[in-house]
């Protein structure tokens with residue numbers, strides 16, 4: 626899977642080092658001691674078929690002892706970068722925290738479907754037809770919908786801002 630630098634370096638490496646240290650300690654060199662082997666299973670979490678995984682479930686289990694036996698969820702994130710997991714688009718942001726579009730000026734409630742490029746007002750009949758599985762409800766400025774998410778305003782409900 627495609628992971629951010631933070632994900633690969635800070636999150637994964639920490640656990641890989643724990644495992645590497647363990648395997649080095651129990652490498653079978655010591656008299657009367659067998660070599661330890663660690664099973665690892667990594668499952669990417671593509672929440673609702675997004676293009677970029679939100680994270681992964683990282684499981685490790687030593688076959689010879691209980692020192693290594695964990696399952697952790699690692700978030701695929703990057704400080705200073707906002708990722709749209711739906712499309713894979715990402716952009717730098719000024720702060721450490723991702724931008725929450727609902728806090729921006731003129732944020733409006735919109736609805737779109739994960740399998741469509743069109744966004745709607747919640748009252749639109751097409752918005753009401755979107756299945757729960759694909760339905761995304763978002764509060765964001767019009768510009769965010771068009772420029773950041775690359776969605777197209779619906780021709781029926783015309784979800785333009787008041788000053789458009």
Ligand SMILES: [Zn+2]
Pocket residue numbers: 647651661662687688689690691692693
């Ligand atoms: Zn072990």
Ligand SMILES: [Zn+2]
Pocket residue numbers: 744745746749750751752779780781782783
């Ligand atoms: Zn519409």
